[in-house]
Amino acid sequence: MGEWKKKWWLPKKRVNPKDDLHYVIASDIITFTTKVLQQYDPHEGIVYWAGSKKGNTCFVTMAIAPTAITHEGQFIVDHLSNARAILALHEYARSHLGQVHSHPGTCVDHSGPDDREAAFKTEGLLSLVVPCYGRQGMDPLLQCGIHRFKKKTFVRLGNKYIKSHFRIISSEGSVLIDLRNKKEYR
Numbered sequence: 001m002g003e004w005k006k007k008w009w010l011p012k013k014r015v016n017p018k019d020d021l022h023y024v025i026a027s028d029i030i031t032f033t034t035k036v037l038q039q040y041d042p043h044e045g046i047v048y049w050a051g052s053k054k055g056n057t058c059f060v061t062m063a064i065a066p067t068a069i070t071h072e073g074q075f076i077v078d079h080l081s082n083a084r085a086i087l088a089l090h091e092y093a094r095s096h097l098g099q100v101h102s103h104p105g106t107c108v109d110h111s112g113p114d115d116r117e118a119a120f121k122t123e124g125l126l127s128l129v130v131p132c133y134g135r136q137g138m139d140p141l142l143q144c145g146i147h148r149f150k151k152k153t154f155v156r157l158g159n160k161y162i163k164s165h166f167r168i169i170s171s172e173g174s175v176l177i178d179l180r181n182k183k184e185y186r
Contacts, residue, residue, distance in 0.1 A: 014158035017148075023126070025049075025060040026171035030138050036065045036178070037102040037134030043070035045134070046077060046101045048085055048119075049126070050094040062094045062175040072104060074113060081179050082119060092175050098126030102133045108145030110154050118154070125149040141166050 029049065037045040050062040067081035089096055099118060108129040118127055129145035130138055138144055146162055147154040157165075 014156045016158040016161040020056045021124075021165060022057045023060065023166045024057060025166065025168050026174045027168055028172050028174045028176065029060050029063045030168055032063045032065075032174075032176045033100050034130075034134050034137045036063075037100070037130055040070050040075075040102065041133035041135065042104070043072055043133075044075045044102050044104070045070065046075050046099060048096060049098040049100060050089055050092075050096050052093075052095060053097075058097055060097055061171075061173075062089075062092060063177070064088055065178045065180055067180050075101065076117075077119060084179050085177075088175075088177055088179075094175070096120050096122070096125070098128065100128040100130060100138075102130045104133060106131045108143075109156060110145070110147055115154050118149070121149055121152075123149060123151075127154055139168060141168070 033047045033049075036047050039045065046066060046068050048064040048066060049060045050064065051058060051060040053059070064085045066085055067078040068075045069078070070076075085096075088094075099120075101114070108131050110127065110129065114127070114129070118125070125148065127147040127149070128138075128141075129147070131143060136143065141162055142159055146157045146166070148157060
């Protein structure tokens with residue numbers, strides 16, 4: 001096994017930040033994201049999450065499936081699709097909050113390319129990694145690797161933090177956009 005593979009598969013330290021940030025995710029966002037990721041199987045898939053922040057709570061109310069070139073172990077988002085995603089964020093007055101992508105197996109840590117090639121790296125950006133190409137869904141969120149961009153790197157959040165700071169709520173009013181087919185759902 002190559003040296004880089006040995007390092008990639010080593011479990012990464014999880015952190016439980018002492019902050020009062022909370023994340024509320026609409027259930028239709030979870031459903032849409034899972035469906036998109038499963039459509040990419042047996043390749044990795046990608047979905048962007050957006051919403052608004054009120055006080056210390058981030059509300060995820062928009063999901064965008066960008067056009068991507070995918071392979072078994074990677075994806076590349078088309079630049080034009082990223083531009084269209086930014087236009088959609090502006091049109092709906094939402095902020096980019098994170099990205100979700102799938103991995104082929106059960107490892108949900110970020111790989112080197114996940115760290116280097118994530119789009120829109122801004123302080124606080126979430127990056128969720130869903131195992132097994134999303135075949136088992138995303139709920140409960142504890143089965144996913146949830147990472148946050150902090151000080152120019154991604155750190156994986158611990159289960160204790162996820163349990164107390166993330167919540168999925170029943171909802172059917174989110175903006176769901178599929179740029180792969182130029183479709184918009186409401």
